[in-house]
Structure formats: C-alpha cells, structure tokens
Amino acid sequence: MTMKHVLPRIRSRKLSYQPSRDGVLLLDGEIRYPRIAAAQAPNAGSQMSARCHLDAVEYLLFLQSQGYDAAQTVWKQKGPLPLSARQGFSVTYLGLERMSLVFQRTESWQSGPQQLGRTFCLRTGRLLALHDLYTGRYADSIYEYILDEIQREESSYYENYKVNARKHLQEENYFLTPQGVALFYPPDTIAPEEKGVLHFTIPYSLLEEYQIPRQMEEEPAP
Template identity: 30%
Template sequence: MPTILTQLSTEPLTAERTWTVEEIPVLTASISLPTPAEGSERAARRIRRYYQLQSRSFLRYCERWLLPAAEAEYRAALASSAPLPSFRAELEYRVTYNENGLWSLYTQSRERGADGRTLLTRRGDTWDLTSGYPVPLAAFFPRRSGWKRKLLAAAEAEIRRREAAGAARWNENWRRELRRRFNPENFYLTGDGLAFFYPMYALAPASAGIPVFTVPYAGEGPISPGVNQGEKTPPA
C-alpha cells in the first residue's frame, strides 16, 4: 500500500548558469527550488517533476528574453567605453505551510527590468499530498460562498487601513486594479490564514514590492487546512 503523506520533506534543488558574449560573462541565472526528499510516493514524484520543469523553463526564459538585452547593453557599453555590465536573475522559494496533508509555498524570481529597476515575480502553489495535484483557491471556501467577493473586500479594507495609518502608498487606480488584476492562482497557505497577492506594480509603487493580503481561517473566511475542503478535483 502506498504511503500517504501528511507532510513533505524537501531539500533545495540548485542550479546556476552563466552566459557570455565574446567570452565575457554578461548574465548569470541562479535557481533554488524544492525537490522532495522522499523518492517513491506518487505525489512526491509529481512535485519533483513539476519543479524540475520550472527550473528548465526559467533558464529558457533567461536565454530567450534576458540574454539579448544583456548582450545589447554589453555592446553599448563597449562602444562607449563604459564599464561592462553583468546581470543576474534569481529564482527562489519559500515553504509557507506543511501540515494536514497540504504543502504550500511560493516561488519568486528577481531580475532587472527594462527600465533598470528590480522586477519581482511571484507564483503560489498549494499541493494535496494525497493525490499529488494542486488544490484550487475555491476549495478553501464553502460552495457558493462568494469567496472572490469576500477576498476583494478584505483586500480593500486592508488597503484603507494601511492608508489611514500612513504605512503604505498605493496607486491612484488601485480600486479598479484590485478587481481587474485579481488572479485565483496567486495564493498560498500560511499558519495564520490564506494569503493572496498581486503582481508588483499592479496596486502600488515599486517600493511596496508584491502586495500580499492574508485572510484568517475564521468566521466567514477560508476553511482551516485539515478541515474537509470538499472535492479536490485534479486539473484537466
């Protein structure tokens, strides 16, 4: 009988690659992603393959999109006798929940954008360790509970609270973008609640980083992990 995982033990899967132009390094990509320590469970195998694929995809992205830009800046610097640039792109992860048969984390890349500023890109993943498939956001709310409306209301209330406290700056059009840029795939679990987030620059200036809102497991909020989340249907 296959082992049913209630927690997942992982270790970092690391990689680094450097691209050169005329034997001069212009771009380095470093990767640290999770790989399950268990070797035989079905869920562990699926998760391992998923992050191996993400690692390869990130390297392809760097080569296809970041390397041409790095080469162009290298040649421009060479022509103007300016210091030669050397760019770096990083992809890392953080596990945020690992109990009750659920494993949740986010991966985040860091690169220099076309305007010279740092660009952060985050992705959230929550896995059902019984099936080895991702769990959708809707699974953490009762059926027909209006979960999207509740999450948007919670985010709006938190933004207004931070504004009133003078703790953050927000874009003028944040109310419209709050709804327009909402993505149900952008979430992960924590011990305190369900966290959902928005892309960098979507709601606030660069100084705010990636806006994250956490809704506690209580009242009309998300169902606490470990309580029956209903049917966890594998993706088509």
C-alpha cells in the same frame, strides 16, 4: 495517520545559466527549486517535484530569451556585466494534507522582485487553485477584505485601487500560511512599482463557510 507519515522531505536543486560572449560573462542565472520526497506517497512526491521542475525550466527559458536579450543590450552599450538572476524558494505552510511554497525571483535588470505561489495536496500531489479549496462567493469576501486593508493606508495606492484590486486579483497568486490565505499583487498593479510585491493575508475564519470538504478537493480533476 500520524504527521510523520505525511510530511515530505524537501531538498534544494539548482539549474544554472551562464552565457558569455567574447570571453565576457553576460548573465549569471541560478534557479533553485525543490525536490520533494514523500515516503508514504511517492507518486505524490514525484508529481509535486515534476511541477516545480517544470516551473524552473519555464523560468530558464525566460532567462534564455528576455534575460539574454537584456544582457546583450548592456554588452553592446559597454555597461556593467554580468547581469544576475536568482530564484529561491521557501515553504510557507506544511500541514498534514497541504503544502505551500513561494518562489522569489530577482533580476538585476528589473526594478523589483517577482513571486510565484504553489500549493499542493500532499496525498495526491495535485496542484491546488483557490477554487479547489473554496466555493461560492469566496472571491467577493477576499476582495472586500483587501479593500478594507487598502483603505487603512489609501494614499499608498493608486487612486483607482478599487478597480485595480479586482482586475489584478489572480487566483494563482496565493499561498497558505499558518495565519490564513495570502494573496499577492505583482509590482505596479495596485500601487507604485517601488512598493514591490504586496501581500494580504485573509484569516481562515473569514473563508470557513466557503471551504470545500477536503476529500472532495483531493479528487483528481475530470
């Protein structure tokens, strides 16, 4: 199968949320997410698009609750309005069989951005967790690599970084890149909040021995 038979077309879609009170715009929210069309695998494209749309709707619900409450508080205090919230996305990896996207979320009432990573099988549309790609003691190898990287600039992290790095190592916080598997930590987990989202890219060669054969990873979960 050639590349043109697998690579999807990706178009941006948008949800907006702009509540007002007494003629004052409280919150200007814009949520961009992809619509994915795979000509040779239309069901897979529909499944990936549906997942991204669901994530966008869940974020919209968050804005309608916590975002709206934050804006109401500023309105009552006669502070500057509107507050703003944005979600954008980028494709970090697009190969013959997998695609990774990163969703970047910024909210003016928060001190830093948040991220969401999504990796899909292009043949089936299935959302892939790390345990769909690797087996065995891959998590230990990832943890050890991250510790080695942290120790290069140890003073930039919290003193108990060894505990925090293990505690906050979440499988869903990853995406693929051409260089390797990128794991990320939200702000204020292993380092001060002003450091933002922290990334560690683990080379594929380090995880090669734990890789699950691709025909197995693509089978639907029972």
